[in-house]
Each structure stands twice: as C-alpha cells, then as structure tokens.
Amino acid sequence: MDLKLAGKTVLVLASSRGLGKASAAAFAKEDANIMITGRSEESLKEAEKELLSLSCRGRVGYYVCDITKEAEIKALVEHTMKIFGAVDVLVNNAGGPPAGTFEDFDDDDWQRAFDLNLMSFVRAIRAVLPSMKQSGGGRIVNITSSSMKQTLDNLILSNTFRAGLMGLAKSLSQELAPHGILINSLGPGKIATDRVTEIDGRKAEQESKKAEDVRRESEAAIPxxxxxxxxxxxxxxxxxxxxxxxxxxxxxxxxDGGLIKAL
Ligand SMILES: NC(=O)c1ccc[n+]([C@@H]2O[C@H](COP(=O)([O-])OP(=O)(O)OC[C@H]3O[C@@H](n4cnc5c(N)ncnc54)[C@H](OP(=O)(O)O)[C@@H]3O)[C@@H](O)[C@H]2O)c1
Structure with missing residues (x-):
C-alpha cells in the first residue's frame, strides 16, 4: 500500500527513544522528512544517527525541546518549518506522568502532568495548524495509553489526562475535518520500551521478585x-x-494484544 508519505514532513514529539523514536523510524522508512525532539541532545544525536542509518530518501533533523514549555514548542515548529517548509503530520507524544494515587499528589504535580500530557499536545496542534491549513490537509496522531478505555491502578494522573485527550481529539475531528485534517488517538497496552522495563524493574524490587518473573506474569494477562x-x-x-x-x-x-476488555 502506498502510504503517500514520501516527501511529506513529519514532526514527532518526545522521540529520542521508545514509541516516539520507533514511530519516527517507521515514517522515515516511508521516505518522509522527519523532525525528532526530546530534552537530551545526546540521545537525539544517537536517535538521528539510527534514523540516518536506515538510508531512506527523506531528511532527518532534531531539535532540543522541553515540551512542557509553550515557547519551546513554538520554536520547535518554527525550526521545522524553516528546515522542511511545512508540517504535514504531527505525532504527539510525551513521557509518562509519575505513578501514584490521589493523595500522593499536590497542585504542582497536577500542573506538571497537565503541561506534559495535555497542554503539550494542545500547543503543538495550535502551532502546526497554520501549515496544515495552508497545505490543504494534515494528519495528527496522539500517542496516549490504554487508560483511555480502562483506568490503570496507581496511575491517576495518566487516567485523568488521557481521558481529556480523547475529548480534545473528538472535538478537533469535527472542527478540523473541513480543512482535511484527520486526528486519531492510539493507546499502547504494554509495548516493550525502556519505560516498561523500568516499571517492571521497580515492581520486581517492591515485591522482591526477579524482573523476568514480573514480566512473565504481566505477559500472561495479555491474550x-x-x-x-x-x-x-x-x-x-x-x-x-x-x-x-x-x-x-x-x-x-x-x-494492546487484546489486554483491555472494555468495549
Ligand atoms: N510503552 C508502553 O507500553 C506504554 C503504555 C501506556 C502508555 N504509554 C505512554 O506512551 C508514551 C511513550 O512511552 P514510551 O514507553 O515510549 O516512553 P519512554 O521510553 O520513556 O520515552 C519517552 C520519550 O519522551 C521524551 N520526553 C519525556 N519528557 C519530555 C519533555 N518534557 N519534553 C520533551 N521530551 C520528553 C523522552 O526524551 P528525554 O527524556 O530525553 O526528554 C523520550 O524520548 C508515554 O506517555 C507513556 O506513558 C506507553
């Protein structure tokens, strides 16, 4: 199938590793131009090298950006426009918020998670819209979590803001359709990234188990x-x-490999 991405520009937030980087690589393989972002220049340089080693026809660039900061998101989009001339596809992604229950968090924790997991998406969409409207269309994909459909224990910040993103995406799908801009949200269940390995490691420590056993138990719950x-x-x-x-x-x-049973 021709995905019609060759020569298009794709901006992927939070893409120095994990799901963001894997997504950037998959777009690179379709010969799109790719802009990757994250806070660590060292990790971005490594990721850029990996993407370039795929020897695809599109170009690859990186920009250091803390997506919790509005000014940095604006600068990221301006830089992408300067280098590639447009943003045709935006992949919104972010680091995960900390684990915990209601009484673990104060207002500052809520505000940080709001900026990282909701406002970053809002601000990135706002910044790319003029380019997408001018080119007569675009695609937006939000990487969220299976908690969009079923809450996860001990992850109240994620559960709250992912639900907000669903509302945002549904409203925007109505508002942006006349401009040819399509927006969808994809929720990972358990995808083997560094983050999931770290979470399993922490659980193993807390329960005095081996990390392999925690992973095996977790995999057993996935159809x-x-x-x-x-x-x-x-x-x-x-x-x-x-x-x-x-x-x-x-x-x-x-x-999610069938993990979530909610309809
Ligand atoms: N993997 C899964 O199975 C799974 C399941 C459910 C939900 N999710 C969600 O999916 C998203 C991606 O997960 P992942 O497993 O790929 O995570 P990951 O391996 O920890 O990668 C997170 C990426 O986000 C970047 N990042 C974090 N904070 C940032 C900030 N303030 N500004 C810019 N970049 C930032 C990190 O780079 P720097 O640290 O260098 O900035 C890194 O590139 C997360 O929101 C996670 O909660 C994942």
Missing part, C-alpha cells in the same frame, strides 16, 4: 501472550498518520 514490539505500535501510528488514511478521524484505537 496474545507477550508485550508488543515498538515497531508493531509504530506501524499503526504510520497508517493513521498517513495520507492513505482518508476516512478515519476522531477515533481511539488500542494497540
């Missing part, structure tokens, strides 16, 4: 019997972020 690979998740991001997707907008799709 497909294993964690997903970042490339499997990225394959979905690329399709919904592509111009082969011409009629799906405002939707929420989980990529």
């Amino acid at each position: 497909l019997g294993r964690y997903g690979y970042p490339e499997e998740f990225a394959g979905q991001v690329v399709f919904y972020g592509s111009f082969a997707n011409t009629y799906v907008t405002g939707q929420t799709l989980l990529v």
Whole structure:
C-alpha cells in the first residue's frame, strides 16, 4: 500500500527513544522528512544517527525541546518549518506522568502532568495548524495509553489526562475535518520500551521478585501472550498518520494484544 508519505514532513514529539523514536523510524522508512525532539541532545544525536542509518530518501533533523514549555514548542515548529517548509503530520507524544494515587499528589504535580500530557499536545496542534491549513490537509496522531478505555491502578494522573485527550481529539475531528485534517488517538497496552522495563524493574524490587518473573506474569494477562514490539505500535501510528488514511478521524484505537476488555 502506498502510504503517500514520501516527501511529506513529519514532526514527532518526545522521540529520542521508545514509541516516539520507533514511530519516527517507521515514517522515515516511508521516505518522509522527519523532525525528532526530546530534552537530551545526546540521545537525539544517537536517535538521528539510527534514523540516518536506515538510508531512506527523506531528511532527518532534531531539535532540543522541553515540551512542557509553550515557547519551546513554538520554536520547535518554527525550526521545522524553516528546515522542511511545512508540517504535514504531527505525532504527539510525551513521557509518562509519575505513578501514584490521589493523595500522593499536590497542585504542582497536577500542573506538571497537565503541561506534559495535555497542554503539550494542545500547543503543538495550535502551532502546526497554520501549515496544515495552508497545505490543504494534515494528519495528527496522539500517542496516549490504554487508560483511555480502562483506568490503570496507581496511575491517576495518566487516567485523568488521557481521558481529556480523547475529548480534545473528538472535538478537533469535527472542527478540523473541513480543512482535511484527520486526528486519531492510539493507546499502547504494554509495548516493550525502556519505560516498561523500568516499571517492571521497580515492581520486581517492591515485591522482591526477579524482573523476568514480573514480566512473565504481566505477559500472561495479555491474550496474545507477550508485550508488543515498538515497531508493531509504530506501524499503526504510520497508517493513521498517513495520507492513505482518508476516512478515519476522531477515533481511539488500542494497540494492546487484546489486554483491555472494555468495549
Ligand atoms: N510503552 C508502553 O507500553 C506504554 C503504555 C501506556 C502508555 N504509554 C505512554 O506512551 C508514551 C511513550 O512511552 P514510551 O514507553 O515510549 O516512553 P519512554 O521510553 O520513556 O520515552 C519517552 C520519550 O519522551 C521524551 N520526553 C519525556 N519528557 C519530555 C519533555 N518534557 N519534553 C520533551 N521530551 C520528553 C523522552 O526524551 P528525554 O527524556 O530525553 O526528554 C523520550 O524520548 C508515554 O506517555 C507513556 O506513558 C506507553
């Protein structure tokens, strides 16, 4: 299938590792121009090297950006426009908020999670809209969590802001459709990234277990019997972020091996 991404520009937030980087690589393989971001220049340089080693026809750039800061998101989009001339596809992604229950967090914690997991998406969308409108269309994919459909224990910040993102995406699907801009949200279940390995490691320590045993127990709860690979998740991001997707907008799709049973 031609995903109609060759020569298009894709901006992926929070993409120095994990799902963001895997998504950037999948777009690179479609010969799109890619802009990756994160806070650590060292990690971005490594990621850029990896993307360039794929020897695709698109160009690759990076920009150091803390997506909790409005001015930095604006500068990131301006830089992308300067280098590539447009933003055709925006993949919104962010680091995960800290784990915890209601009484663990004060106003500052809530504000930080709001800026990281909700406002970063709002601000990035606002900044790319003029370019997408001018080119007559665009694609936006929000990377969120399976908590869009079913809350996760001990993750109240994630549960709250992911639900907000669903409302945002559904409203925007209505408002942006006349401009040819399609927006969808993809929720990972358990995809094997550094973050998931760290979470398993912490759980193993708390429960005095081996990390392999924690992972095995966790995989046993997934109907497909294993964690997903970042490339499997990225394959979905690329399709919904592509111009082969011409009629799906405002939707929420989980990529979870069957883990979540909510309808
Ligand atoms: N993997 C899963 O199975 C899973 C499941 C459910 C939900 N999720 C959600 O999916 C998202 C991605 O997960 P992941 O597993 O790929 O995480 P990850 O491996 O920890 O990667 C997070 C990325 O976000 C960047 N980042 C973090 N804070 C940032 C900031 N303030 N500004 C700019 N970049 C920032 C990190 O780079 P720097 O640290 O260098 O800035 C890194 O590139 C997270 O929101 C996570 O909660 C993942």
